[in-house]
Amino acid sequence: xxxxxxxxxxxxxxxxxxxxxxxxxxxxxxxxxxxxxxxxxxxxxxxxxxxxxxxxxxxxxxxxxxxxxxxxxxxxxxxxxxxxxxxxxxxxxxxxx
Numbered sequence: 001x002x003x004x005x006x007x008x009x010x011x012x013x014x015x016x017x018x019x020x021x022x023x024x025x026x027x028x029x030x031x032x033x034x035x036x037x038x039x040x041x042x043x044x045x046x047x048x049x050x051x052x053x054x055x056x057x058x059x060x061x062x063x064x065x066x067x068x069x070x071x072x073x074x075x076x077x078x079x080x081x082x083x084x085x086x087x088x089x090x091x092x093x094x095x096x097x
Contacts, residue, residue, distance in 0.1 A: 001074075001078050002043075003033065004033070004035065004039060004040075004043055005043055005047070006075075006078060007025045007028060007029065007033060007035075008021055008025065008035075008040065008043055008044065008047070009047075009052070009053075009067055009071055009074070009075050010025075010028065010075070011024035011025050011028065012053065012065060012066060012067040012071070015064045015065065015066040016064065016065060017058075017062045017063060017064055017065070018037070018040060018041065018044070018063065018065070021035070021040060021044075021065065022034075022035050022037075022040060044065055047071070050070075051068055051070050051071075052067070052068060052070055052071035052074060053065050053066060053067055053068060053071055054066050054068050
């Protein structure tokens with residue numbers, strides 16, 4: 001999973017519209033990752049096609065994105081992989097000093 005896809009899904013702890021996702025990702029990464037509209041909407045379209053997210057319109061007719069059960073399962077698998085990666089970084093970083 002790409003970093004962009006990971007952070008988009010991580011931002012969906014609650015349903016959000018596109019701009020809300022962009023702002024939440026900026027906040028989570030302390031400004032390190034700034035998503036452009038082309039990147040985010042292309043990724044969201046692919047995620048919808050893969051049934052990782054679902055899309056609906058709110059009362060103001062804004063498009064809202066929400067993670068699906070499939071998306072949550074995917075995130076659990078990815079988080080487990082990243083935890084292993086992190087543990088190995090801590091374990092072996094001294095070998096590269």
